[in-house]
Amino acid sequence: MVTLQLVGSLRKELADSLSTCRLLVVGAGGIGCELLKNVVLTGFKNIEVIDLDIIDVSNLNRQFLFQKKHVGKSKAQVAKESVLQFCPTANITAYHDSIMNPDYNVEFFRNFMLVMNALDNRAARNHVNRMCLAADIPLIESGTAGYLGQVTVIKKGLTECYECQPKPTQKTFPGCTIRNTPSEPIHCIVWAKYLFNQLFGEEDADQEVSPDTADPELSWNPADTETRATASDQDGDIKRVSTKAWARSTGYDPVKLFNKLFKDDIQYLLTMDKLWKKRKAPLPLDWPEHQKLTCPQGVTGMGLKDQRVFGVAGYCQLFSRSVETLHSMLADKGDGAEEWIWMGNCDDPPAMDFVTAAANLRMYIFSMNMKSRFDIKSMAGNIIPAIATTNAVIAGLIVLEALKILSGDVEQCRTGKFDSRNGELFSKLM
Known part of the structure; x- marks a missing residue:
């Protein structure tokens, strides 16, 4: 496992940064489950995770922190409990709530050194994007659509924001x-x-x-x-x-x-x-x-x-x-x-x-x-089937971008696009 290898190979300064970094993970679904597993195994200790959803049977084939006995329970809370089973030293706070709740305002976001998005809807992405810009906190945005996935870093004054590029609108019919x-x-x-x-x-x-x-x-x-x-x-x-x-x-x-x-x-x-x-x-x-x-x-x-x-x-x-x-x-x-x-x-x-x-x-x-x-x-349902392999690779790329940010090399962060059908990874400097 890549993350297990990283824990022992990080230089001391970076390892110390990970252990003290306050991290916010938004979303505990397909990408979020893989991401939470990755961040604790990489060395992050202080993590807060928020997700509004409850666990459904259809989640179990790809969201591996959940089991059948968890159906109907909070994704954020069960994800926390599952992660603590193999990393009990992590300090994890779970919120069963919407990130768009007014309680999670700019002051809330300023409590973190880094925010990672693992969301599945545009409205929430727009909100987190604006909060991170206002709080001047680096955001790692991600998403998957079947075999395709992407990761990009958003930093105020350095990169485009999530809303800078127009997104395709849902098709309607007369x-x-x-x-x-x-x-x-x-x-x-x-x-x-x-x-x-x-x-x-x-x-x-x-x-x-x-x-x-x-x-x-x-x-x-x-x-x-x-x-x-x-x-x-x-x-x-x-x-x-x-x-x-x-x-x-x-x-x-x-x-x-x-x-x-x-x-x-x-x-x-x-x-x-x-x-x-x-x-x-x-x-x-x-x-x-x-x-x-x-x-x-x-x-x-x-x-x-x-x-x-x-x-x-x-x-x-x-x-x-x-x-x-x-x-x-x-x-x-x-x-x-x-x-x-x-x-x-x-x-x-x-x-x-x-x-x-x-x-x-x-x-x-x-x-x-x-x-x-x-x-x-x-x-x-306007559904593109979720692919567990894509989620896993994208979650790994998110962590790699986080390591660059915490190392002070944010200029070296890349926008990465991955196709799990052929393992092709395309990336470019921001």
Whole structure:
């Protein structure tokens, strides 16, 4: 282990600096777990770690300070306890809190000689960046995205800050595309996430899933009014009430929901004939027809279940089962139901089943190739799978940059980018 070798090879002055340095580690997740292990084995003694999250089962495959018995507990506190087991002489303080809490102000940051970021969101990174600049404390910023990782040092008056370079913004899609004319799988996945919120969470007017009659492509003629009214009357006796109100009126009947979402609403879209002059028209689904098929019909892909793509019948059945499960869970939540909202947490199996089934059924309707649960999970949560190897290498690079700073060689710090697919490391002077 590199860090074990470093402890015995550091010159006395640097070793003394490590033992007296007050260090703040922000984040105890994928990078943070590797980093905390590294810093104590390198010789850091006075460490404070802060993380808002609790441990989830999905963390256990790469955040090696945690075990199954720790699920549901504070990441920061358990990380502290785990590290102290193999380095009991370390002085570690853990905060189960958000670094953006006003208590962690400029004066708080001035207590440290060095700050290390192991965060996974931009808002917190921006905050720590500003606090370190205001306190004039060196910050080592890091991040990983699958096989790729990066480390950079931020020092006031010497380097660019975290916010100096523009960051890519999350892509958004027009509401009329989501509701009327999806052309890519991601459009159907976003629609399914919206539907989850409308049915089981907090309703949002900006996340409507019913056909959009205000689509700018339509430009209805007065003569079309009768056609639209007729379509509405034939829409399974569905009045234009909120999606959740209508679902409640049916007792969350899976078949009625299916018919509204994948048959009646699609038939309504077909009356908007101007949308389909240059596009392939959608194909309404019929529940009885697909129930005649067996679930394995059309299964493609090998390996784990999450990596397979099932036929329409399979997703019909998955949709029905997930609606029943979620309705039962919703009833159990009682008054707290309004707080249940899709927040990108794809580790709730019933919610992921629902989004997978609904998205795939809509893809089929609009003539797209359906996706595996694994693919939809990645896209639904805007997730790039975490790679333990990348986290470990990046955590090691953070410590190496810290040693340069404490040695007074901050000018020799580098911005490093690593690709764990081929072990390639690219670095340049700041």
